[in-house]
Amino acid sequence: MPAGEEIKGFIETLIRISNNDHGLSESTVKELLKLNGQVRIEVIVTPPCPYCPYAALLSNMFAYVSKIYGDGNIKSFIIEAYENPDIADKYTVTTVPTIAINGKVVFVGLPYEAQLLGIVKRLASSYF
Template identity: 55%
Template sequence: MGRYFDVEFDEDFIRELKDTLAYMVNPVTIDFFIDDASKCETCEDAYKLMKTIADASPVRQGKKMIELRVFSKSRPEDLEEFKRQNVERVPTVAMLGGAIRYTGTPAGEEVRGLIETIMRISENESGLEPGTKKSLASLKGAVHIEVVVTPSCPYCPYAALLANMFAYEAWKQGNPKVIADTVEAYENMDIAEKYGVMSVPAIALNGVMSFIGVPYEEDFINYVAAASEGKIEELVLKTEGEASGL
């Protein structure tokens, strides 16, 4: 596999990273799942990225505000954590016990969305509308959001951040029914091909392609609610029919 992103970070990037993370309020734990380099071509670069982010976080009371925990498929003692967070692919970056995850390397443009996700978790605020928060607190069934992205896509971080905040808000309200999974297309081409992705961001809900582009929050919560009730296919077909004038 060729390299689709740059892991050599210049001084300006490091400075901006430190300036942003300096405003962290509460510590954030990031779980990073990898394998040996011989079995995972992008794990080393992904580790460089995640370590750079963690190292740039401020120190409070003698500890870094970002705790980076690394789990490897090659270490038998780590396999239970893979199972607990239902991680099957590497590299994977996870937060909140797997409620938020990046399957593949969150590089390029995706770094912005990842940093904003860390900041909002640290600040204990999703930034979602009150009505959205209420709906997420009352979801009945599980919803798996897959946001298919590429490192060069400028709009993808916004879609990923929205999905992440849905998962975070549901988790925060004690109703962890939502998993937000940002999937890097080049490292997971089988997933992109499964959904027939031709442009990004592309968003699937419980295995049903539901959005191309960044959805409005009010539309997204309606689709997520439908997915939680097992009605997402019906809603997608209805919307496509209306769009085509049928």
């Protein structure tokens, strides 16, 4: 069970999925469904981080849309840095949220939907 601020993103993910309300723009959904290739989004978080739940939610909704409307080629993993120091070390995490896609750190901080979409589109075919 998520701790600290992370519980907010977890509960919001559950609510959105149960209501079939991903909250993404129509244009983002269309772009996500056109992706070729696999995408593994890892969001590294910590319990006290106030921005991490929103980064986690965005990643989760990208994966949800991919699974419900597409072929499920986007996977979202929310990784708690304190409980997984090996992964935090692998990505040299010093600030959270840190977002890695297909094994590469691509963003530190909270991205806008369009920013994350652009990165996902660029890296969709670079699955490790």
